[in-house]
Amino acid sequence: MLKSAYPYYLANEPVYANQDLPVIDKYSGEVATRVALADAKAIDAGIAAADAASDAMRKLPAYKRQQILQHCVQRFTERLEELAQALTIENGKPINDARGEAIRLVDTFRIAAEESVRIYGEVMPLDISARAVGYTGMWKRVPVGPCSFISPFNFPLNLAAHKVAPAIAAGCPFVLKPASMTPIGALIIGEVLAETDLPKGAFSILPCSRDGADLFTTDPRLKLLSFTGSPQVGWELKAKAGKKKVVLELGGNAACIIDHDSDIEDAVKRVVFGAFYQSGQSCISVQRILVHEAIYKTFRDQLVAATKALKMGDPKDPATFIGPMISSKEAERLEGWVKEAVAAGATLLCGGKRNGAMLEATLLENVKSSANISCQEAFGPVAILSPFTDFDAALKEVNNSDFGLQAGVFTRDIYKIQRAWDELEVGGVVIGDIPSWRVDHMPYGGVKDSGLGREGIRYAIEDMTELRMLIVRTPPKEQR
Template sequence: MLDLDTTHPYFIGGEPLTPNRGMAVLDKYRGVPVTRVARADAKAVSQAICRAAAAAQEMRALDVYQRQSILRKLASLVKQRREELAELICVEAGKPIVVARAEVQRAVDTFKSAAEACGQVSGEVLPMDLTERGSQHVGMTMRVPVGPCALITPFNFPLNLVVHKVAPAIAAGCPFVLKPSPQTPLCAIALGQMLRETALPPGSWSIVTCSNEDAAALVEDDRIRLLSFTGSDLVGWQLKAKAAKKKVVLELGGNAAVIVDRDWDMADALERITFGAFYQSGQSCISVQRIIVHDDVYEHFRHRFVEGARRLKMGDPREEETIIGPMISEQAAERLESRVNAAVEQGGRVLCGGGRKGAMFEPTVLEAVPEACELVSEEAFGPVAVLSRFREFKHALAEVNRSRFGLQAGVFTRDMVKAHQAWDELEVGAVLIGEIPSWRADHMPYGGVKDSGIGREGPRYAMEAMTELRLMVVRR
């Protein structure tokens, strides 16, 4: 229930607590408070860590079928509440309702994928007699839970990115403390209500809505064995430096590029790239930001792409036809406006958009922007795309690689030699052929290189980080 008389709880060891009126949650389109969430302090965070540490053995003792049962129940509960959750996403993140519904379905799929992964991440029999020294010995490996995990999530996918950390933690048998974004805590709190309906061991999970300062123990406390963080590269690398001996998984940002070769169906490329650049107002770390188009089709692509961007409907995210809703805050929109203005001062040309009204920012296309400009070199995280052109494919690959980021890249080509060349040479976590870098299936290994992070998400791959390999050798 979203009203200002309601204060939603945080959870310590699975118990809901509302010791204060906490902080207001804004309707991002209207810019007004709609409800309140209790605020956890540093003492509450410490209590959450204590409960997680105490529950580690019981959590580890859950059989595979028990973990699967919990995950499947969560998938079912999310599905039952799908419209309510979509409305929460729409309000707290400003995400258009159609996209919000898709996020809820992805969360269902992620829980199901984690349930399947429970039986896939296991050990193996290792032959030891590859040398004379190993004769009469046999080795066996198993994966054991790493222990209590700290999970820190961003605002842009307030449900599914939470699930991408919670689900593999449950599948791996790890207790956890989740800190959702203070801008979008409502979906995480709703998930907490669902977690209370499962057979998870008492004390094995907490959800703390707190400040970054009060969350410091999640990074620094030695009882936390793994930190999984999704957010900005600046913050992510700072947290890694403070994390000392614990394992760290970072899913950070990017300035994703797509190459459009002359042999691809332009109507198809335009449709996919328009979506990839502007869906949820470009607030995705794999939003299409840099579009590198072959000289022979550049003029045609530019004209049609600008036309398409101008046609996108802006407005109230509750309306079914809306494609462009608000950015997460007026401050975020002001930051993007400043970067667009700086790009123009450095020689860039605005082909459409560039206007801002509060947190609403028009879908914007530029060309002739210098590579050193922040709108190209940094993560825009808004509805902005920059066009450039190439003549030789190797030069397009080099342009993609001239970035400190390396999350995903898209390549629209029918030439499989070029496709393999891109796969070989692009310094990214994934190369998508005939597809935008914004595409993601929730079970795939997802993550980047360079300043885009370390480690991989996707339930099976996150479980590998949340477990340790343990070997037993038997002399026969």
Template structure:
């Protein structure tokens, strides 16, 4: 496969340079070279998107659907190549890479269906005598050119959750992929370039952070959708001016395992939720409260399973543990674990570093002020603690500046309803982990976890606005 990749400017591949080096996250060697854009190219892309506004808005819904279906077909044809890129640039083990490519396909399939469902309503106007002669309708219309910024951890699917609804809605877009993992987005661009879209419908531009200001600041862009850290997200919101901002930010996902839970199932799901792709997910399981009646039993089984997780060749289907995105991130995670241990925590398993790989760690007795408990670790760390009172346990889940999703393992319908009402999060998952997500769900958080919701239908709502029509019957 190719070792050098262009960027996409107004639908066209441009091999302007090979300035951006993309490392193989397992070996640390340069794997790909990518063309890097600058401020002039970003300005050009926005100008082209503005010029494409009418063409995209007027594109019939069946043609938008067919573009998305073309992408689905080509993703399937190139599935092995897409998986290989994720293993190399994303550092993913093959199971995680295949899972993400599958979700990329599902996300575009959902968008293809939603592209022909963007409708409106006929409104009764005769609710007052003065409006009796009117009839009314409203419909959704695209907001115009939009900008997207995506992170490194899901190079395909987080880009797909922005690109696919934009095409379905009829919005031209510009996308800045993460500098550490740009190739996945560029492969999506390569497939989009095969489609008959208006010139300027899309640009995918790897740019340095210092050259990315226009993605946020330029008033010609009518919406910014950002996925990344809360620190950066809130800073971008302040700079975005009048445009709406949708942000999917960080998390500190909590789980609760009640006394009536299926322990073996809970252990299996907790291991997956905390340690798949080395914990580099905003809904990775980080804090787990377990009812005191089953705490020791669950802890023993969990520690045994975590200790048996295999690291090694990422292309071996049995390998579960891969590297963090950089060695510096691995050092940070180990430092946070050490800080907790110094303050009295016990590391029950794992927590060692080998280059960019950190062995999955389970801790207990962690002070709630420790960073490994209070902040987003974004690494393979799970913190256990017992609870006895359900209401108090809900308070502990809520006592975080984050609020993305929470997972509860329990059977009591009254407690389920109570948790759904009380938990200050964007999603409550019952008998599974917070990392559970189907790509048509409304997905997003509250507090420092963001604003707005992704999930194709809900993203389309953000990328469209309501236009009203009121007609007075004058006997036409």
């Protein structure tokens, strides 16, 4: 399914510069293909090309931007299975989940096509006092200019799309660094973009080493940096970014509250999905599960049974739900956190065993709040359970975190729903479902160590544009 080698894209053109980046099949551990690795010279050339393309991109009519995005929708739809198979190989994502992500890629570009022709402005009355009589104001949004994008390994199609698609809709040229472990999806996006009549230099997609990527952050020709990845790296990049805008979509240790009036069977079904979907490698994966004591034992027993029933194995098998983590190193880290928690008194309810990059779906209880598996981001197939008696105390426990991305609350009480929305220090509160739920046009992002700004096409366009004000004075003789 994969080609033997892939280029990088520099100023809209494929460049087969080398085959220096091996891409590993995450299940077999074998080299699946090789990719051209960009050096500092190529990155500088991509930034220069984006800078030179700024005027042409700014002047590109909205209907042309929409046509380009619609072409992407058509071509991604035609190549849906190819995209999904490539994702399963390079990421280890089970094929059913990979097909779901490929569909979301299409959705994201379709939403961007719709938004590209409705980037509105506003007429603003200025005559709020006698001195402003005769003045009229209006504003519009203009592209911020060349953008720098750094996307992660866990959703290499759709999280790249959440940067690329709004940039095209807004009229911003860009350079994109995909994750080195999963560059193929972004390069297929590049193949499709190269089929369009985007202005020369409008995009470059440049896999490169982390050490060689400084220009993506520090170059002053770039006017916005959008990074998705770990909190440690994200905040370091922000400190180095200079005067440019910075948007960060970082990590989390998402919590889910299950109140006493919940439908236990439904909540178990959703929590199993939220905790172990794509081996828990999502920043909104369910990690902390707070269950009312009245239903705790019943919920726990059903959740353990459902977790044990998950099929683990080859991600190319449609029956597989748990595939490999991104690397053996990450699986070892998380296995160590599980052992650390058990040594400190936690109870292992199920799972915990590792074989290479494969880590069993794991549930723990009686975990100390100071344990890494509780207070840090697991980013793998591990979740912890704890009982609560008071709903407001449970809200405080959810907030007892350095992160604040999304939270889930299962309750039928409208007043508790309102309190959760008012009190939870997160970017989104999901009622009757898991924090892992997202649809691609909604505002998405977090607070605290979970980041800055919001994704979701309309909201990303706001970051990728600036307000430009026009003030018109009508002389007294011309006033009617």
